Amino acid sequence: xxxxxxxxxxxxxxxxxxxxxxxxxxxxxxxxxxxxxxxxxxxxxxxxxxxxxxxxxxxxxxxxxxxxxxxxxxxxxxxxxxxxxxxxxxxxxxxxxxxxxxxxxxxxxxxxxxxxxxxxxxxxxxxxxxxxxxxxxxxxxxxxxxxxxxxxxxxxxxxxxxxxxxxxxxxxxxxxxxxxxxxxxxxxxxxxxxxxxxxxxxx
Numbered sequence: 001x002x003x004x005x006x007x008x009x010x011x012x013x014x015x016x017x018x019x020x021x022x023x024x025x026x027x028x029x030x031x032x033x034x035x036x037x038x039x040x041x042x043x044x045x046x047x048x049x050x051x052x053x054x055x056x057x058x059x060x061x062x063x064x065x066x067x068x069x070x071x072x073x074x075x076x077x078x079x080x081x082x083x084x085x086x087x088x089x090x091x092x093x094x095x096x097x098x099x100x101x102x103x104x105x106x107x108x109x110x111x112x113x114x115x116x117x118x119x120x121x122x123x124x125x126x127x128x129x130x131x132x133x134x135x136x137x138x139x140x141x142x143x144x145x146x147x148x149x150x151x152x153x154x155x156x157x158x159x160x161x162x163x164x165x166x167x168x169x170x171x172x173x174x175x176x177x178x179x180x181x182x183x184x185x186x187x188x189x190x191x192x193x194x195x196x197x198x199x200x201x202x203x
């Protein structure tokens with residue numbers, strides 16, 4: 001970043017000429033104490049080294065933390081985001097475990113697939129739910145007693161709004177009915193997902 005020192009008339013009266021100050025001592029003239037602003041390129045020069053360089057590592061660290069935070073921020077539910085994969089939490093009554101994962105709504109096969117998140121090229125599939133075999137869906141507004149014992153205890157108060165449970169069967173008529181407990185980012189995202197599933201199975 002360079003400081004624009006002034007705006008002076010050029011030889012052509014219809015044009016403006018900008019003069020750039022590259023005075024290495026400019027930062028020390030502007031500030032008696034080390035500035036709290038983001039360091040400029042001039043501050044990294046010898047004249048401003050003490051003020052600028054000391055702050056650069058901290059700023060890089062904050063920028064990295066902000067970038068990581070942004071990756072974890074939930075996005076608003078859309079049908080497109082459901083196809084690409086949305087972060088969720090899978091709850092298990094049997095083990096009492098909370099598993100970070102993502103679910104994908106597959107339009108062609110009409111399945112909701114829950115996968116483990118991680119760096120693996122082939123994430124582990126944790127659950128498959130055939131949409132056409134959904135028998136019922138419960139949300140916390142239906143009553144906490146609609147959920148298996150222990151599921152509610154796995155949640156923070158804020159997470160309850162995103163909780164839902166899908167009860168479904170399988171293509172195999174001899175298979176037991178399954179219960180899939182997931183947590184979306186918010187109540188509105190949960191409701192939008194369930195409305196999307198309803199539209200897919202009724203079309």
